[in-house]
Amino acid sequence: MPFEVQRADWRMHGATLSAIRRDVFVVEQHVPESEEWDEWDAVSRHVIALADGAGVGTGRLLPDGRIGRMAVLKAWRGRGVGGALLSALIHMAREDGHGETRLHAQTHARDFYARHGYEPVGGEFMEAGIPHIEMRLSLGGCASRTPSPRTKP
Numbered sequence: 461m462p463f464e465v466q467r468a469d470w471r472m473h474g475a476t477l478s479a480i481r482r483d484v485f486v487v488e489q490h491v492p493e494s495e496e497w498d499e500w501d502a503v504s505r506h507v508i509a510l511a512d513g514a515g516v517g518t519g520r521l522l523p524d525g526r527i528g529r530m531a532v533l534k535a536w537r538g539r540g541v542g543g544a545l546l547s548a549l550i551h552m553a554r555e556d557g558h559g560e561t562r563l564h565a566q567t568h569a570r571d572f573y574a575r576h577g578y579e580p581v582g583g584e585f586m587e588a589g590i591p592h593i594e595m596r597l598s599l600g601g602c603a604s605r606t607p608s609p610r611t612k613p
């Protein structure tokens with residue numbers, strides 16, 4: 461089934477985005493609700509992946525250029541949804557004029573981010589009970605390193 465990535469507004473689509481994140485982070489990865497929800501959602505830019513009108517993935521861009529809360533429903537992984545969400549967020553970071561974008565990657569997802577040009581910064585640390593590494597992507601004059609958002613299933 462095909463999917464598409466769109467920008468999402470937290471006030472209008474917050475319930476749908478929250479449902480995806482609850483499934484992935486709270487239920488699947490056992491992140492405490494108290495750590496999942498924060499004040500950044502209201503001021504971040506969000507993206508959603510839709511398949512047949514239903515939300516299957518999401519991610520957000522904070523005002524300081526950090527990308528986070530990347531989540532794709534289990535049944536939809538490995539089909540390019542995460543890559544398309546990340547490409548859209550990187551594009552939005554460029555639009556906002558950021559010279560670089562950073563994120564805290566769950567260590568298992570390091571290669572996923574690396575294929576989008578992210579490089580590790582420093583060592584591993586724990587966040588929400590899960591091992592993470594910080595990664596950064598320079599946005600200065602390297603637009604060609606970011607693949608275009610994909611729309612194939």
Ligand SMILES: CC(C)(COP(=O)(O)OP(=O)(O)OC[C@H]1O[C@@H](n2cnc3c(N)ncnc32)[C@H](O)[C@@H]1OP(=O)(O)O)[C@@H](O)C(=O)NCCC(=O)NCCS
Nearest residue numbers: 530531532537538539540541542543565566568569571572
């Ligand atoms: C990480 C995540 C967002 C990736 O989404 P996705 O839709 O599976 O990503 P894509 O299909 O675009 O790309 C997957 C590719 O990255 C690679 N990859 C490397 N590590 C990976 C990982 N931990 N999870 C998924 N893919 C990973 C896969 O091998 C795959 O390569 P392939 O296309 O050659 O098979 C998704 O797996 C997810 O929601 N995971 C649970 C939540 C999570 O860990 N979020 C990240 C927080 S930092």
